[in-house]
Amino acid sequence: IQMTQSPSSVSASVGDRVTITCRASQNINNWLTWYQQRPGEAPNLLIYSASIPRSGVPSRFSGSGSGTEFSLTISSLQPEDFVTYYCQQASTFPTFGQGTRLEIK
Amino acid sequence: QLQLLESGPGLVKPSETLSLTCTVSGDSLTSSPYHWAWVRQSPGGGLEWVGSVHYSGYSAKTSHNPSLKSRVTISVDTSKNQFSLRLASVTAADTAVYYCGRHFSVAGAGSEIDPWGQGILVTVSP
Numbered sequence: 229i230q231m232t233q234s235p236s237s238v239s240a241s242v243g244d245r246v247t248i249t250c251r252a253s254q255n256i257n258n259w260l261t262w263y264q265q266r267p268g269e270a271p272n273l274l275i276y277s278a279s280i281p282r283s284g285v286p287s288r289f290s291g292s293g294s295g296t297e298f299s300l301t302i303s304s305l306q307p308e309d310f311v312t313y314y315c316q317q318a319s320t321f322p323t324f325g326q327g328t329r330l331e332i333k
Numbered sequence: 334q335l336q337l338l339e340s341g342p343g344l345v346k347p348s349e350t351l352s353l354t355c356t357v358s359g360d361s362l363t364s365s366p367y368h369w370a371w372v373r374q375s376p377g378g379g380l381e382w383v384g385s386v387h388y389s390g391y392s393a394k395t396s397h398n399p400s401l402k403s404r405v406t407i408s409v410d411t412s413k414n415q416f417s418l419r420l421a422s423v424t425a426a427d428t429a430v431y432y433c434g435r436h437f438s439v440a441g442a443g444s445e446i447d448p449w450g451q452g453i454l455v456t457v458s459p
Contacts, residue, residue: 261445270432270449271380277442314380318444321398322372322382 229253233315233325239333244305248328250298250315260298261316262291265327271314275300305330335359337433337450345427345457351420355433355450356413363388363411368436370446371407371418373429383431385439386416396439423457430454 230253258278263271273282275291288303310332315325341353371383384397386407397405406419430452437443
């Protein structure tokens with residue numbers, strides 16, 4: 229199953245609302261996970277089962293979608309949010325999107 | 334608190350076998366219901382699941398990415414609470430940061446990987 233993540237990069241300002249999209253090549257129900265990765269670190273789990281935030285994740289992060297279309301929304305960007313985000317599906321075995329780099333405008 | 338730590342050589346020659354170990358503290362590989370995974374990240378940033386192992390009863394069951402065909406072997410050392418990755422016949426395309434991690438299942442509910450180890454860079458070069 230191919231995961232197409234868009235955009236590959238986005239420029240935004242602190243306080244902006246940003247949405248990242250992930251599209252699956254076939255139906256994956258809600259088996260969609262979002263990770264955040266800081267430079268030089270491992271990915272960190274943000275959201276699983278498309279919309280359930282990991283404990284401790286700030287409420288400005290939310291996920292939605294099912295089937296083939298999914299999105300991660302950050303409602304009000306904070307300085308520490310300008311890093312890279314990946315989606316991952318696991319309908320059969322895990323595959324990842326190409327990543328979205330969030331840059332400060 | 335669960336912690337995972339990768340170890341192994343940082344440089345491997347082409348056609349040789351890459352061998353890495355993940356030491357787990359804070360959970361038991363043999364009694365945990367979880368699967369233990371290897372994921373790699375290429376220099377360009379792409380993430381790729383390599384494979385996972387689940388210890389059930391007295392044996393380890395493994396699954397791996399079909400794209401890696403039969404080059405992948407994942408095993409468990411119960412005495413040391415470690416699991417290991419061996420990747421045979423490496424090429425430059427296998428150069429990556431290799432992470433170990435934990436997930437409840439390979440597919441479906443619980444497939445999210447959390448936590449991850451800090452990662453280890455392996456370079457394939459003569």
